[in-house]
Amino acid sequence: MDPVDALKEVGFWLERERAKTYRVEAFRKAAAALDDLGPDQVVERASAGTLGKVKGLGPKTLAVVEQALAGEVPDYLADLRERGDGPLAEGGxxxxxxxxxxxxxxxxxxxxxxxxxxxxxxxxxxxxxxxxxxxxxxxxxxxxxxxxxxxxxxxxxxxxxxxxxxxxxxxxxxxxxxxxxxxxxxxxxxxxxxxxxxxxxxxxxxxxxxxxxxxxxxxxxxxxxxxxxxxxxxxxxxxxxxxxxxxxxxxxxxxxxxxxxxxxxxxxxxxxxxxxxxxxxxxxxxxxxxxxxxxxxxxxxxxxxxxxxxxxxxxxxxxxxxxxxxxxxxxxxxxxxxxx
Incomplete structure (x- = not known):
């Protein structure tokens, strides 16, 4: 899974469930930081173990990125998808x-x-x-x-x-x-x-x-x-x-x-x-x-x-x-x- 897409999707689900703004911004800023690096640099830094030093990445966002780079749906994203499975309202x-x-x-x-x-x-x-x-x-x-x-x-x-x-x-x-x-x-x-x-x-x-x-x-x-x-x-x-x-x-x-x-x-x-x-x-x-x-x-x-x-x-x-x-x-x- 593309790590930028994963971070953006986490932001989407958090916004959808009306999470605190600072939580959403953490993932959207991390996505922007990886966008600025470009996919090749992201892979290179992940291989070198230096991805965590990128400004804008913290422990939670880094975990999402590493699992996405490993070809997995990140655990945090999978949990959000499950929580968001269904409409926001009961009627209509x-x-x-x-x-x-x-x-x-x-x-x-x-x-x-x-x-x-x-x-x-x-x-x-x-x-x-x-x-x-x-x-x-x-x-x-x-x-x-x-x-x-x-x-x-x-x-x-x-x-x-x-x-x-x-x-x-x-x-x-x-x-x-x-x-x-x-x-x-x-x-x-x-x-x-x-x-x-x-x-x-x-x-x-x-x-x-x-x-x-x-x-x-x-x-x-x-x-x-x-x-x-x-x-x-x-x-x-x-x-x-x-x-x-x-x-x-x-x-x-x-x-x-x-x-x-x-x-x-x-x-x-x-x-x-x-x-x-x-x-x-x-x-x-x-x-x-x-x-x-x-x-x-x-x-x-x-x-x-x-x-x-x-x-x-x-x-x-x-x-x-x-x-x-x-x-x-x-x-x-x-x-x-x-x-x-």
Whole structure:
């Protein structure tokens, strides 16, 4: 077994089971260190007994590398595979099988932890037909949001990657900040070039009820918006603590989504579980479309779709109203229709 692949796979399974970040980083940094050495140097140093001196390798990562070089599945990896054998959620299996892709994920171009190519590789290996790359927009400086210039550079990277596949497409996209006045935090020209635009509120989450409603409806009314991301902004668990949901008129917001052909995101991150159950019910009653997304910031989090599918199934959302069950061509016809 290739030792770099083994280390990356360990990182995937640890991310999937929501292990501490430092544990994941140990294996991903070790994989990067071996990548820098190259396979011949790795074998040479292993033969000389000096592999343990490579910066970035510790006792656990070295054990994985040595067993992989011996042609074995490392014990640690075998244990992780066994623990990860099965879906993350108990329900929603039938709907999960219908999901073709995911319209919300991040790379290390903004606040994700892995390169674009690694996120795309894992999405393809996990059976996606498509995956949208939606790094943050410039106002979110804490997340290294992309300026128009950096976003244009990213489009070239995505195009080059897509040239190498005929069974998977990395969609161009953005998670664009909804500004205080409801406008979108990226130039219209750049938004017009993207396959998918997810619009989300990230600031002033405690804004007045009526002002927040106007803010969200303003973004929904923008012809470039395809998906309303994690609409309440709440956090229900996790290392960042908890955060209450924003106050807005959900009936007005979801009616706007239904009328203006914007999908409501079911954000699958366990710490978000956004929208809450009562708001999912309101969105269903309003006739909204939905997008089940992972908001993945690491490869192992791409399996969080299991959680979103479970919630959608529990609320009886028909598969045909979930845009991420649609084939790629149908999905892109929908995202581009509003732009005219």
């Amino acid at each position: 299996a039938e709907l999960r099988a219908l999901l073709r892709g995911d319209l919300h994920s991040h790379s290390d171009w903004s606040d994700g932890g892995s390169p674009i190519a690694e996120m795309a590789r894992v999405a393809r290996e996990r059976g996606r037909e498509y995956q949208a790359l939606t790094d943050h927009s410039p106002r979110l400086t804490v997340a290294n949001g992309l300026s128009a210039e950096r976003l244009a550079e990213q489009l070239d990277v995505v195009a080059e990657l897509n040239d190498g596949w005929d069974d998977f497409t990395l969609l161009t996209g953005i998670e664009v900040d909804i500004l205080d006045d409801g406008s979108l935090d990226q130039t219209p020209a750049m938004l017009d070039r993207l396959d998918v635009v997810v619009a989300s509120v990230h600031s002033k989450l405690r804004m007045d009820h009526d002002a927040m409603t106007r803010r969200m409806v303003g973004a929904i009314a923008n012809p470039r918006t395809n998906v309303l991301g994690h609409c309440t902004g709440r956090l229900v668990e996790g290392s960042r603590g908890t955060r209450p949901q924003s106050a807005f008129d959900a009936e007005i917001v979801f009616e706007a989504c239904a009328q203006l052909d914007v999908a409501v995101e079911i954000n699958s991150r366990p710490e978000r579980q956004d929208p809450p159950d009562d708001l999912i019910e309101l969105a269903v009653e309003a006739g909204c479309l939905f997008s089940i997304d992972t908001d993945a910031h690491a490869p192992g989090q791409l399996d969080f779709l299991d959680y979103g599918a479970e919630r959608a199934a529990a609320h009886g959302i028909p598969a045909e109203r979930i845009v991420t069950t649609w084939p790629k061509d149908e999905l892109l016809a929908w995202t581009r229709r509003k732009k005219g």
